[in-house]
Amino acid sequence: MTRPGSRSGTTMNDVAAAAGVSQATVSLVLNDAAGTRFSEETRRKVHAAVHELGYRTNAHAKVLRDGVAGMIGFVGDFVATAPFAGKIIEGAQARAWEAGLLLLAVNTGGDKALEAASLETMLSYKVAGVVYAAMYHRVLDVPDVLAELPAVVLNSRDRSGRFPSIAPQEELGGYMATKRLVDAGHRRIAMINIGAVDGELPAAAGRHAGYLRALREAGLDTDPRLHRIGDGHESGGFDNALALMTGPQPPTAIFCANDRTAWGSYQALAQLGLSIPHDVSLVGFDNQETLAPHLRPGLTTLELPFLEMGRRAIEVLLAGAERDGSTEYFECPLVERHSVAAPLKTATSF
Amino acid sequence: MTRPGSRSGTTMNDVAAAAGVSQATVSLVLNDAAGTRFSEETRRKVHAAVHELGYRTNAHAKVLRDGVAGMIGFVGDFVATAPFAGKIIEGAQARAWEAGLLLLAVNTGGDKALEAASLETMLSYKVAGVVYAAMYHRVLDVPDVLAELPAVVLNSRDRSGRFPSIAPQEELGGYMATKRLVDAGHRRIAMINIGAVDGELPAAAGRHAGYLRALREAGLDTDPRLHRIGDGHESGGFDNALALMTGPQPPTAIFCANDRTAWGSYQALAQLGLSIPHDVSLVGFDNQETLAPHLRPGLTTLELPFLEMGRRAIEVLLAGAERDGSTEYFECPLVERHSVAAPLKTATSF
DNA sequence: CCGTGCTGGTAATTCGTATAACCAAGCCCC
């Protein structure tokens, strides 16, 4: 009644003994080694013994001999915790698994000591490479120890330029978001940003640059009063949307540089009795899945392609992670929902 | 200028050679082995060589000899992806790290083949134990292979009763949520559930049982029309809140069995022009951090103690995970915000 | 001058797997 191979102590020698062959034979048969020939009878006996004993290869012995483990390290600051960035780890893990690799994941919570210790441990385990991920897009300093193996910076850029980086294409995203509003017929389009344009926040700077490009391309003037600095949270959206809509020459559309900001704007507009998209059109950024689809009306927004970015990070690692310091940018696709419509025909659209 | 120990190939033998001692000496000195005596001079030379060469112990060689690895497997269905359950993995990882262990995490996405393969790989790596986690509280079937090592079921219960389980105390949560409303003076309290009470959803059944207990304890009658079955999403909250408030004898308070349901109720109440908490009080469940604090007004809700549950899972593993099939329940603390107030003095409160 | 005990180390073995090198038996063919 007890399953035969429940003890984890079964080794290749046990299998060999049970099958009446040598340990080498077991190894060669199991690995289907090229250039070796064994009788069908022997193969059958080996496999039968493996099954009978519940043999499982000892990965450590294998790694010790082969030098490289079937694991990839994943170090993130808050990746597993962040509401939407879990996707990034999911994508990485899925791709790693396709290559037969497991992810050794650590959330440092920003703790540099933990980060250093984790990396040491990962190196001890001879991980095939390390993905160094950040919760939000920024320019960061990569620990020196990563120079010892293939490493990729994910959702950020490496300041030192030593490592390949993978980041979202912020400028194009800002452009597409704004263009969506321009194409809908809007002529007075505000932007509520998630931070200062000159700070170390590529998302704020890039999305704003795209916003400006779309406006200029459409021949619209870029009233600086229409660009407001929020904080990336609901309150930033709430306060700024309120200010924009109650001020002189209110916009007919607002590009919110993230979904939480957009949510704050929804709340402000509701308070003002303005309807979306009838009175004001809105575009967000992030496509936060716990938020954007559930707002009423659903928020049209740009998706951060975290799943793909995570996948790609592993691919770059597997390809050797050329130490050229280049950054690979991922396009953020527009996710159409119901927060954009044509502007009301008012004096401003005349 | 180049860092000395950048090559990862440095072994204990290299260190021994550089220090002019034997490999055994290096090992004994580095591990500070009890009962051995080495001169200060020798110790110094060893440490100097280690530093000079950038030696790092090969974890696989160590595990191969010692038998158990410094890793714990974490298998979840959607844990990393789920909006709030990332906490569960964060807690587990933090506790594991305190014990010097790393988490080998896999998200199966519900794929049983991937799950089986991951577990095999983890066993190959001689993980010290496995946490088998579920995104939402349910009764589940644990893969047989887990019987081979210490294993804990997290955020669910093991149907077979073979493994220790860790789950939230749903009934008490439902009781506390409802009691909060009773204590505020409400006498007609509805509940919008997240599923059927008789399904395999301990959360739905437990929270409802607690709801009933609180009502009975307060001597209130339990009008079955006040208990409505939602789907756990916004729409379930929206539709049912609408129905409740526009029906006969509307409640003055609603216990929503999760925060998303509560959010849907917010939207329905807003549409009806009812204010929270003035016209209707609301209590949620989950304390979803991307949602509950950001609603206007902030949602009073019960916290799922995922961080602590994750920590506890590792502790149970470290203690050997006694195969007694017991379930350890975690209390869900009430998080007070601003969605509960005393009912308006109407005829029903008279 | 020999036995005993202490100091400060070293040699050898073990863990489980992969693989290079080797080998015995059988058969063919000149």
Place this chain on the structure above:
DNA sequence: GGGGCTTGGTTATACGAATTACCAGCACGG
């Protein structure tokens, strides 16, 4: 009838660290 090829395996070793058993040298006591 012996050289050479094929078939079907085996033996031996390396990977890197931990640990047990052992050992050389010296001091001391009787």
